[in-house]
Amino acid sequence: MPSRISEVVFSEPSGGLNAYAMFASSLLMASIYVYFGVLRGVTAINALVMAVGFALSGVAESLPAERRRLAGWVRVAAVLLLTGLLGVTVFAPEIVLGPR
Numbered sequence: 001m002p003s004r005i006s007e008v009v010f011s012e013p014s015g016g017l018n019a020y021a022m023f024a025s026s027l028l029m030a031s032i033y034v035y036f037g038v039l040r041g042v043t044a045i046n047a048l049v050m051a052v053g054f055a056l057s058g059v060a061e062s063l064p065a066e067r068r069r070l071a072g073w074v075r076v077a078a079v080l081l082l083t084g085l086l087g088v089t090v091f092a093p094e095i096v097l098g099p100r
Contacts, residue, residue, distance in 0.1 A: 010072035013063045022058030026051045046085060046096045053082040 013019075029051035036044040056078035060071045089096045 006072075009075055010068050012065050012068055013061045013071045015061055019058050019062035022054050022061060026054035026058060029054060042098070046089070049081060049085045053078045053085070056081065 029047045033044050033047040033051060036042045036047065056074055060074035060078065063071045063074070085096070
């Protein structure tokens, strides 16, 4: 199993359309963060964390093919960041959703 995981995580960056999709998703989440922060006065930290996670994924996919190891570590960082957001949402929802 570990060889399959390392084969997927440290594979060649796909580039192109996948990187554009991740960067577009990052831009969308950043605009959601700005919208709620500026116009609504609500801190939407989850949108900011997701924007950074998507941006990291986009960076990993846009690296040159010879940077497989770096792309793998950037992918791992993005997955850990987004998994951390999921964990905080499950175990401490008041941090993400605000006090009720």
